[in-house]
Every structure is written in C-alpha cells, then in structure tokens.
Amino acid sequence: MKRVVIIGAGLGGLSAAIYLSRDGYDVTVLEKRNQPGGKLHKQTVGDASFDFGPNTITMPDVFQDVLTYGGDDEPLPFIKLQDHTMNYFKNDAPLLFSSDERTMEEQLSQSDYSAFQQYKKTVARIFHMSKTHFFTRSFTSWRDYLNPRLATALTAVKPFTTMHAFHRSLFKDERLIQALDRYGTYVGSSPYQVPATFTMIAHLEFNDGVYYVQGGNTKIAKRLESCAKNNGVSFHYGEEATSLRTHEKKITEVITQADQSYTCDHVILNGDLLTQTSTLLKTPPPAERSFTPSSSAFVMMLRNNQPQKNLQHHHQVYFADNYKREFHELFKAKRYVDEPTIYISNSSSTDRTQRRHGDNLYVLVNAPALSDSLIYDSETYRSLIFKRLQTFGVNIEYDQQMNTFTPMDIAREFGAYKGAIYGLSSNTLRQAFLRPFNASTTFNNLTFTGGSTHPGGGSPLVVLSGKLAASHTKKMTVH
Template sequence: MKKVIIIGAGLGGLACGIQLQHAGFDVTIIEKNGHAGGKMMPVKIGDYSFDFGPNTITMPGVFKRVFSNVGESMEDYLELIRLDHHTKNVFRSGDSFIQSIDPHFVISQLAMLDPYGAKNYWGYLKEVNRLYGQAESGFFHRSFHSWLDYLSPGLTKAFFSVRPLETMAHFHKRFFSSPDILQVFNRYATYIGSSPYKSPATFSLIGHLEMNEGVFTVKGGNTKIADAFSQVFKKLGGTLHLNEEVSQIVIEKQRASGVQLKNGTKIKGETVIINGDFITATKQLIKEKDRPSFSTKKLDAYEPSISAFVILAGLKTFQKDIHHHHVFFPEDYRKEFQDIFTHQKLPDDPTIYISHSAYTDRGISKGSNLFILVNAPAVQMQSEEAVTHYKEAIYSRLEEQGIPIRSEIEAEKIYTPDSIAHLFHAYKGALYGVSSHKKKDAFLRPRNASKDTAGLFYVGGTTHPGGGSPMVTLSGLNVAKEIIDQHKKKDSDRTKSKKSTNS
C-alpha cells in the first residue's frame, strides 16, 4: 500500500487525506496542535464557546464534495444554516447597511444610501456572477506553474476576462458611488489578506458568493466541519496524530521519502504533503540545499498578507443588537491599509469586525460570544503594555457604539500576530501567506507540486487556489486528484511494459 504523510490537519490536509485514503493509500496526518482544523480552532473559556475562524462560510458545495466523493453524506455530519441577512455594516456617518441575498432588500437600502448603487446593483450581481463563473471553470480546479500556463487554449481569454489588471477599489466604483457603501464591498480584499487599492478586481467575485449564493454558519460552530472531516478520515482507516510535530522532511536523491518528528522518530512515506504556511514550512522543514528554487533570501522577500489582532470576549448578558456578522468602519478606510502595509503598524482608526455566532445559534454559548477582529500588519507586537493599550482602545470604540463591553465581560482572550505565528507557524503571523498586491503573487501563488522535490506537495491557504475555507478545501481535493492520477498512470505504464515484455 502506498504510504502518504500529511503535515498539518487543516481543512486542506484533511480533505486531501480523505480522498487518498479512500483511493487505497495509507495516509498518516501529523498535527502539532491538539485539535484538527488548523485556524478553524475551537476555543472554550469557562461557559463561553468561540470559533477562532473562519467565521464566514461560503461555497457549501465544496465541503459536500469531500463527503460525496467517498460515499458519505455531509448532512449526516453537519447542519448548515444560511444567513439571509448576514452582515450589518455601521458607518461613522451613523448610517448602517445590511448585506443580504435578497436583492430587493439591498436595493431598498441603496435607494437611500447610494442611489447610483441602487440603479447599478443588478448589473453588479451579474458581473460578479460572471467573474466567479470564469474563475470557477478556468482556475479553481487546476494548478498554475508559470505565466505560460495562461497561454494554453481557452485560458488566455478567460484570464483577461476576470479583470486582472484593474484594482478591486476601481472595479467597485463602476457600480457604487457612496464612500460608505464602497467600504463594504472593498472589505472583500481583506478576505485574501490584502488591500482593495492594490489587489486585482478578480477577487470581487467574493461578492457573488455572499450576495448571490449566501453566507452560512454551522450548527454547533464552524469547527464542526473539521470535526466531521476527521471522523470520515478515521472511519476510512486513516491515522491522525495530534500534539506531534515534524522537524524535517527527509529528502533522498531529490525525492521526499518521509519525515522526522521532533522526538526523533522517523516515518517513511512515498509522498509527503505540507498542509501549512508555504514560507515557514519550506524554510523550517527543508534544508536550503534541497530547495534551490526557494532560497531563504527569496522566501523572506515575499510581502506577507494581513494578520489580525483578535479578542475573544464573553459577555454575560445576550446582546440581541449585535448581529451574527457586525462591522464598524473607520473614518478613513484607505488610511487603514496605509498603516498596515506602508507603515507596518496597528491602524489608528481600524475597521472592527465582530462575529457573534450565538446570535443565530443560541445554545452554543453562555451570553454573547464575541469574536472581535481588527486587521493588523504581520509584525511583532512591541510589548504586553502595547497589547493592553490597543485592546482598551477597541473597547472604548465599541462602547461608543453602544456595546457594553467592560460592564458585561466575564471571559477574555487575546491573540496577536505573534501568537498566530506561534500557533500556526504562520509567516510573521500572516493569515493568508503572501499578499495579493503583485499580479505574480495574486495569480501565481506557490504551486501545489514542489519545483525541487519529487513526491512533495503543498495544500492550504498559502498555495493555489488561495485562502478561505472553501479554497483551502479545494486545494486538498486538487492535490489528491493529481496524486491519484499520477499513480494510475504509473500503474498503467507498468502494465503496458509487462505486456510488451511478455509479447
């Protein structure tokens, strides 16, 4: 039986492991943390339950495929709830705007906030649907190794049809004129860890997922997706080791042949898959002599994506006015990205995002379980005093908006770029690996198959097709298919060779 070792039990690694185990491979997944799911991490503080992330679930069909491909039904494991009115956005002007899959409801709000947007909203929905269709059919289900891949028949036209040379901010100005409303749709750039003023308009397709298809949550918490994947993987006979860490990938004659754990144990395997941060894992697990295409100097030159300053706050009284997804925007949205990417400092006046899953799923936690996130640069925090100061500034801003944080708080935990880097081996604490500001990094993310080492692959949010739980899962499905197809071809070639020899 062909042995496969997967480093990391994030959604990409689990999805890949499930497909390979079902196809007859002997798969072992090794995870350094005590939970499966990577950043999809459950956190329990007393009677309060939180999902560290991801908080927004889209593209449920991708998760269904993980199950259906191996003869299982997602509905036997998970209950997904669609949030028709999913995000409340609050502006400094005092106005608010609720995002919804009901276009008539959206247009009725735009008629008051952005008449130009109300007139163009149907055109916007049509265009983001087109962008998504082009990306889904041409790019999501295959890997790209160089710009030459875009010159293959049919892909050149598709590539230029997804607006790769236009920025997201410029694209949205085609359809909306209100600075407040533009902030709402430009925030999609942060889903890929980037600035809307630099990242390609292609990623505006996220608007299709949220405004046409819908936003979902999972009954009992989004981390139930990782739990379900783990159950199916083990049911198929896969081996999952938690609280064990790989120190090195064993490479012999430019081929991966296994891994060595931090405790000294060596595990042999014909194929090794890294489900982790591309930059950190490549630097730490592969000797520089074995990765000539990715020297340490080259890896260190990548611009990291956005990180986060996160507060988990348990409020003893249920706050009915805090929506499942709730966003408070700053006075100057562009300055926030200048602070993060140019000055590499925490924004003076940040966008504050709150996920309040108890709003929809009342039984999940005591009181209100607020996951509070502020975009942050991928740099080290200066001191504990700086962390406390920034937390208090966020609390003051929320209290200005009528949220009783200090008088209601019973549970609290803070995550900074430092702790994110430590927990997930994330490059400088970046949530999405490399930013999508350069066209090369946006469309040629690190490839799934290693350039230098046979039998070594990458899955996860820092490689193709990108970040976000559906894309991460797709990366696992794509790599599993590539490995299965490779082995089928090898078996076919051996059979043909034997027949030729016998004849």
C-alpha cells in the same frame, strides 16, 4: 499500497486525506496540535465557545462534496444567514447587506440599486470564470500558465482594475463603496491594490449565500476527520514533523519531534510554504523582499454578560473614518491602526450551544504582519478597541477572562509567515495570480496544500487545494 504522509490536519490536509484514502492509498496524517482543522478550531472561554477560524461559511457544497466522495452522505447542518452584514459608519446611517432582494432595494437609492443588480451579474461571471479556469486545476510549473484559454480567462476577470476603482466606477453611495471594498480583507489585502477579480467574493455572499454550521463551524473539521478515519486514515496528534530525509529527488521519510520516522512514497505539506519548507528541509528562508505577506489580525474572544440586541450572529462592521489610511498603515507603514475598522460576530444569537446565556463575542481588527519595527501593547490596544466601539454606542460589559490572539501568536501557533493569515497578500498581480505552485520543483514526490498555495486562502479554496494535491499525488505515484 502507496504510502502518503500528510503533514498538517488543516482543511487542506483533511480534504487530501479523504480523496487519497478513498482511492486506496495508505494515508498517515501528522499534526502538532491536539485537534484537526488548523485555524478552524474550537476555542473556549468559560461557558462560551468560539470558532477561531471563519465565523461564517460560503461555498457549502465544497465541503459536502468531499464528504460525499468519502462515503458520508449525511448533510452538514448548514444554517443560511440571510441578513449577513451590518455596516456601521461614524457619521452616516448604517447599511445592511442581505441576500434578500427586497431588503437590498430598501437599503439603496434607485440608481445604486440598479447598478447593484448589474454588479451581481458581473461578479457572478467573474466567479464562474475563476472556478472553471483557476480553482479546479493544479499549477505545478510555469508551463501550466502557458495556455491560450487560460490567458483569455485571465483578462476576463478584471485583473488590471483595483477593487476600489471598480466599485467607484459603479456606485455613488460612499457607504456602499466602502462596505464592498471590505471584501479585499477576505484575502488579507488592500482594496486599493487588490485586483477587482476578488469581487467574486461578493457573488458568494449576495448570490450564493452566507452560512453557519449548527453547533459551530468546527464541526466541518470534525466531520472531515471522521470521514477520513472511516476510510482508514491514521491520525497522530501532538506529533510535529521536524525534518525530511531525502534521496536524490525524493523524500523517503518524515521525522517528528519525538524522533519517530514515517516512511513514504509521497508527502503532502499542509502548512505555510514560506516557513514550513525551509524548516523541514533545513534550507534558508525565502528573501523577505521576494514576498509581501497578507495582513494579520488582533483577535479577542470574550463573554458579554449584558447582551445587546444590535450584536447579532452575522457580521457587524464598524468602519474607520478614513479607510484608505487604514490600509496605508497596515501595508506601507506596517503599524497598528489607531482608528481601526472593527469586526464583531456573535454566534450565540443564532446557536445557544455556543453560550446559553449572554453573548460570545468574536472581535477582530486587521493588524500588520510582523516586522522588526512593529511595536504594540496588547492591553493598550484592547482598551483602544473598546473605547472606539463606545463611539458607535457599543458598550461591552465583559468579564476579565478572554482569549487574545496577536500576529505573534498566529505566527507561533500556526507557523504562519510573519503572522499573516492568508500567506501572501494579493496586492500585486504576481501574488494574486502566480501563487506558489501546488508541487515542489525540487522533489518529485512533494505536494502542497493550504492557503499559501494555489488557489488561495479561505476555507473553501483550501479544501479545493486539498483535492488538487490529492489529484497530483495520484498522477505522480502512478509513474
């Protein structure tokens, strides 16, 4: 029986573990944290629970497909959030995004609604083209890109138009343009630089739907873990892999911090490639000029003791007056924004298991990736965020107990390159479409999964990358 060691129990590692164990592989998962899911893990503040990872879920079938393959046919308890995003603007009326057609028609002018109908068809085509030609295939060398059909598909997904330019060419309502531009941040990038290809995210939210798992989205990770265990996968929590022993072009053993050794025929690395490969192989880190990291985040998880009716489960977004300046600050000036766009989610309004009384508020502000010149003070920035929310009429009466994550915390907790949430940004064509390969070009038994490799960041794509890693592993271990 072939032995596979998976380093990291994030969603990609869990997915790969299920696909391999179901097909008869001996799979061991090493995880330095004490729970599965990676960034999708549970946080608590007193009597309030939070999903650190995504507050809402798209592409629910991706998660269900993995479970079904692993022999678990029980449906995940998804709840559809029809009205999914309330967009607020300092000097204009709010704009509600919904997957309900009648609601969107009421929100938009006749001309913009007509353009929006065509937009939904366009982004659906972009998504299905991407799913067919990019999401379901591994890229393990440059030769995999030399495919005429792939080149044709690439030109069809609007790679040479920026997201902002595409939206501006279609719509007149500045609120609508700004709110749709926010989809660039779903991949940690700027809408003024990221290719319009990523408008496929709009298809997922408007056509396919926005979902939440009753009891918390972290139940996805727990169900995947349980499914993997039922197929014989061995999990070792609190065991951090620290080095790899190699012979010629193969990895022979994985060594942990406790000096435990795990022999293997194949290794899958479920972690940030820009930090973990150099750490494990004791090689120099990549040159900084070679990569542009995605944005990071400043996150607060807190209890609001005086619930407000306008703070619902779905996305609440309080936009900066000058959105373009915000992304200049994040990616060019590399500093904290003094007038940031603020995101709030309150899952307890849908699911009282997350907090029985009061609100559990997840507050997120885009932050720059770490750099030598980055200076900030957490307490000062928290105060700035609360004061800015007050200008929108949002007065949060929170107790002093809260969990705060900064880019430094994200870098330390998850080994994230410069604290970037999505690994590389997609602000250039190269980084958008030529993600790091799914397999090592140095060792022929090392495969990668996670948000920093193909097909990219976001929970569903990370799960798909686990499937691709398992498929490549099977192919390599047959020979």
